[in-house]
Every structure is written in structure tokens, then in C-alpha cells.
Amino acid sequence: MLFDTWLTSRAAIALLDGALAGSGLDAEDFAVYSVLRQSGEISPGDLARWMSAPATTVSSHVKRLVARGHVRQVPHPDDRRSYRITLTDAGREVHDTAGRHFRSALTAVEQALPRPAGEVQQALRDLHTAIGAAGAGDKR
Template structure:
């Protein structure tokens, strides 16, 4: 009589939030590793500087509603960056009571330097995703919106164009590029975008 084999246990079903928990820790580690080589900013700080450089000045309350960071965390971060000379606070002309948070010229310089380090270090990820980057960003945007709807948060301060025309193409008549070379070109394009004026940054 043939031996009865035991069925392999089914893989555990994990939730979407657990997926996000795993990804969040990998992203935090990737940010910190990418910026560790002399940028002077942590991954969390780089994100904060990026937000202010592209969408600031903004009130601490608006920053909290954009990011879901607790107000106490926003306040502590602002105080630390003010002491560093990278952020200042100014009266909000809209109401005269709240204050606007903005990067100083030194803060902009620090962010630009960190951006160069960041884009250089993240080229392998861009190469791995290749043409899928835009589709991944659209999926993340939909998830972002769902989380904001559930949490009662404000819309994110920018939108990724969810249309077929969103992809842009550059003409090139030279020798076909390898997969690694294409990834490097895409990463360099992203790097060039970070060197625009604050009004033109993406």
C-alpha cells in the first residue's frame, strides 16, 4: 500500500497592511543606506526637505495632514531643522496666527547635495523596475488615496498622471542600449529633475 503523504501546509494569508509594513521597513532602510555616504541627512529628513522644497512653505498642520505625521513629530522635526539653519518659520499672511515652515537657502543646498547622493545610490532599483516605474507609481497613488479616504486626510500635494499619454519618450538613434544602460539613463533623468528650480521640481 502506497504511503500517504502529508499535505504541505498552506502559506499564511497576510493582509495588505502587513505588506505595507514590510515594504515600509525596506524603504526606510534603503533611504538611510542611500544617504549614509556623506549627505548629512537621514532618509526621514530627506523626505521632509523634499516636501518643503517642492510644496513649501507650509504650515505644520498642513504638513501633518499631508504626511499623517503626528503634530508633535512635525514640531520636533521643525525645531531640529531650525537649529540646524535649514528651516525657518515666518508669519502666515493668510491668517496672521499660524506660521509657515520653509527651507532656507542652506536647506535647499543641503537637499540638493543629498539628492545627488540619493539618485546615484538608487540607480539599481530604477534599473530593476525599468518600464514598470510609472505603473507602480499609479498603483501606489491609488493605495495612497484609499488610505487618505479611510483616515480622513487631505489629498496628497501632487498627482501622478494616470493616462496613457503620461509616458514621455526621448528619440535616440545610436547603438541599442543594454538593460543596465537603460536603467542608468532613467535614473539620470530623475536626477536631472531634482536639479530644477524649486518651482519646477517634481
């Protein structure tokens, strides 16, 4: 099951990278921009948890997005040592463009599913939860 999940992940990334080509974003960027769009602002720690990535990876990612002019860092309202990340107008614009390409890929996948998309999504959420629980119990 875990190997099938890995294969599915790779296939999804390849599909999205292809669909998003020319939009200025790849699959990972689009996912991060989507989280930023939905949250409005997010702390680097929350983004790291969402991405299941180390803080150093998130920091590098954020620096790249700031350099593009698509993300800005704003002071954290409760922690003067930290900051929050938010999309700029340019970031929202590129996300909108990429979103049109994303929706085409999503529609094609949903039409090819042998069962309702909601059922598949729930199964994936359940699998994600189980993987997280297994990982939490595997602290050596």
C-alpha cells in the same frame, strides 16, 4: 497587503538611510526637505497632513530643522497666530547634496522593477488613497 506595505516601507527607509549616509539627512528628513523645496513654503498643518503625523510630531521635527539652520519660520500671511516653514539656503544646499545620493538609489530600484516605474507609482498612489479612505471610515 498591509503587512507587505509595512515591509516595503521599512526596506525603502533602510535603503534611503544607507544611500543618504554622510549627506546630513536621513530618509524622513530628505522627504520633508523635498516637500519644502517643492512647495516653497508650507504651514505646519499642511506638513502634518502630508506626513500623516500628529501636529506635535511635526512641531518637534520643525524645531530640530530650525536648530540646524536648514529651515526658518516665516509669518503666515493670512493667520497672525500661525507661521509657514521654508528651507534656508543651507537647507537647499544639503538637500541638493542628498539628492544626488537619492537619485542613485532611485535609479537602482527603477532598474530592478519588473514593470514600468510609472505603473508601480500609480499602484502605490492607489494604495495610499485606499488606506486613507479606510482610515477615514475607521473613526471610533
